[in-house]
Amino acid sequence: MTDVHAPANNRRPAGHSPHTHSRARRILSRLALLAGAFAFLFPFYYMLVGSLQREPDSSPAGAFPRPGNLSLHNYAEINSAISLGRSLINSGIFTGGVIVCTTVFGLLAGYALARLHFRGKGSTFALVLLVQVVPFQLLMIPLYVLIVRDYGLADSYIGIILPFAINTSAVFIFRQFFLQLPQAMFEAARIDGAGELQILFRIAIPLCKPALASVVLLSFTGPWNEFLWPFLVTKEQDMQPLAVSLANYISTVSSAAANPFGAILAGACVLAAPAVALYLVFQSRFTSTDLDSATKG
Amino acid sequence: MSSTHHDVLRPGSARGGARPRTDRGQRPRRSRFAGRQPIGLAFVSPYLLYLAAIFLYPLGFAVWISFHDYFFAAPGAQVDRPFVGFANYTSVLTDPDVWRSFGNIAVFLVINVPLTVAASLVLATALNSKLRARTFFRTAYYVPYITASVAVVGVWLFLFNSNGLVNKALGPLAPDPSWLVNSHLAMPTIALFVAWKQLGFFIVLYLSALQNVPGELYESAALDGAGKARMFWSITVPAVRTATLLVLVLATVTGANLFTEPYLLTSGGGPDGATTSPVLLMYQRGLQQGHPDEAAAIGVILVVLITGISLVYRRWLERD
Structure with a gap:
């Protein structure tokens, strides 16, 4: 049929x-x-x-x-208006910080939630679920008060990174991945007398590459594309990620320019390219099995 | 910890008997309290500390701010921030601008949510067939989702401005005033933009739900002479009901978080406040005009409304 x-x-x-x-x-x-x-x-x-x-x-x-x-005139124009290099470095530090924190702490948490039995596991998981339903708009004001006003972290990389540092979806992805691994593998290692740290470093981490790919893609696109939070925290142009400096160009500078669209579109291409490229690379490398099932029917 | 409790329990209890042998002696006693691998707690503790600092504490703080006379003061200054009960809520709820922003978001949701559900289910169904270029289509649909809003807003501004390609293509049918500066069309255009931007994610969500619909259902329906439209309505739609609930809730939450699009596409909620979203209003009230207490109250009201809408969806979908 x-x-x-x-x-x-x-x-x-x-x-x-x-x-x-x-x-x-x-x-x-x-x-x-x-x-x-x-x-x-x-x-x-x-x-x-x-x-x-x-x-x-x-x-x-x-x-x-x-x-x-x-x-390439438009690229030169947007570069002179918002300093593309500086903005890209800021975006890179923001994104890199999130990727590192999310990978390290998300992997540890996801692994423990999937494979270890410890007191407080159930309530930890309940908390992870709760976090998923707390919308950012409710946290916007208190996080601004705490991070910018109380801790004085405005215009700092730590202030930009902090609310995004550990992505809860990544904890879920790692947990889901480690749940799929055969229990026998872990039991065998324990019977052989391997400590939990040994099991983590010798078995779990070497195996987690497929999960790592989706986690990296997820924790790249999130901060790279984020506008609202870095916009609230950064007032100095030197500290703004590209999404923020381009948005500021769109909302203020462009109204004064004679024909602003060329420069806006050039900035948009620079902002869009890394995320799209990363997705295309991951898409072709990690869904080849999908492609097979589609072509073989 | 007290060990007597365990010693009394162990000998006769069915649970103790069913446990593996290793559960005896000194080790199991610790394991009953701390778990078999107590190191797990050390593994999750950085994440737990992070959640406490970045989610739980600010969550409580948001509610606290909304019940106090809160204002920004110089760092380190000791200021009195008295409890004011529901004063922030009453001043927010008697403010026509706040009502306007909730009305705007209602317009957004009424257009965006049904459009998202219908378009993503139809496209996912079409994609879920033997198709040579399946990966190409799925990739194409996903590209807007992984691209920054700020970047695609740039193109939409170019496409939908008064002299843009869309109006040139429409010729005499082009609306006047143009899309984003027309107070009747600006919010629907934003709703369309967000549906377009997010659709790829919802298509993937529906695709994975469709993979779990047993093929035999369609085969036996085909034997009974059911047509394609009939099968879609009586097999596909009910079978992906759980996914539909998720799509409804997520699309609504995304819509309620609307900020970047009205800020950039309609230059800060214009024309005449027709696209001011509650989050944009929170930014203007709380951070630009220095009333974080009122902004926090708007946030709490918004979250309560979204939770209510989500519960309505759930009742509606689980009705029969």
Whole structure:
């Protein structure tokens, strides 16, 4: 049957369902998918083309690049306005700090919650669940008061990193991953007299690469794209991550510029590129099995 | 710890008997109290300390601020911040701007949430079939989700401004005033933007739910002569109900957190406050105008409302 709803691996060759009918439907569903892909990808294409045009052209013809109109002028312009290098370094430190803290402490917590029995495990897990439902908007004011006012951490990397340092979703991913590993492996090591630290360093950590990949992607995109919190904490342009300095350019500087879109789009490309590139690399490296099941049917 | 309790319990109890042999002697006694691997507590303690400092304490502090006359003072200065009961709540709830922001977010949710649920379920269903370019489509749908709002806001500003490509393509049908400066269209445009940006995540969520729908259900329905539309409504939709609840709740929470889009797309909640979201108002009231107590009260009200809406979704989906 050529049922569009059935999971890919349960499908069988076309049977007694009416062929012409289901073919028409299949074409319809393909068209919907293509229209969707166009709607999702076109803005990115337009972002890139617009950033390379000396004079951004908003007419339909402007969607197709003309060699005469292409230049890197917009990138130079946004660089002189917000100092791309400095902003990228700030974004990198913010993101790097979050990745390191999340990986180290998230792995420890996820491993313990999955594989160890200790007092307080149940309540720890309940707390992890509670954190997931506390929305950031409720914490915005108290965190600002504590971090910026009481601890004086405005315009500092620690102040930017702190509320994001350990990502709770990463704790979940690590826990889920370690739960899947066979219990026998851990029991055997314990019977052989291995200590818990030895088991962690010799068995658990070497095995956790697949979970690490999704954790790194998750803890990269979160802080790299974050706007609200670093916007609240940083007033000095020297300390602002790229998302904040570009947003400030959009909301203030651009109104004074004659044709601001070229520079905005150039900044947007620089901000978007690392996250998209990282996702594409991870996507091709870690979902190849997915691809197989889709192509073999 | 007292050991008598364990000694009395152990000999006769069924639990003790079922335990493995290693549970005897000095070690098990400690293990009953601290667990078999007490080192686990050391492993989770950095994370627990972090949660206490960054979530639990600020959570309580937020509620505390909302019941006190709280204002910013010079660091280290001893100031009196008296308890004021519900005064912050009454001043917030009698403020038309606050009501306006909740009304704005209601407009946002009414458009964004159904659109998100319908579009992500339809696209996930279409994706969940044998498809040559399946990975391409899934990647394409996910790209907006992993890109910074600030970056895609730049393109949307370019696409939807008065002389933008969208209006040029629409020609005489283009709205006047244009999308983001039109007080009737600005919030719907933002709702569309957020749906577009988040859809990839919800598609992936629905895809994993669809993988668990047994294929036999469709096969037997096909034998009974059910059409594709019929199968979608009577098999797919009920089978992914749990995922739908999750999508509804997450889309609502995302919508309630709205800040970046009205701040940048409509330059700070314009036109005429038509897109001011509660979180944007919290920023303006609390941090720009120096009334963190009122901002905290808005935050508490918002969270109570979102929790209420989530419970309504749950009752509605678990009705039959």
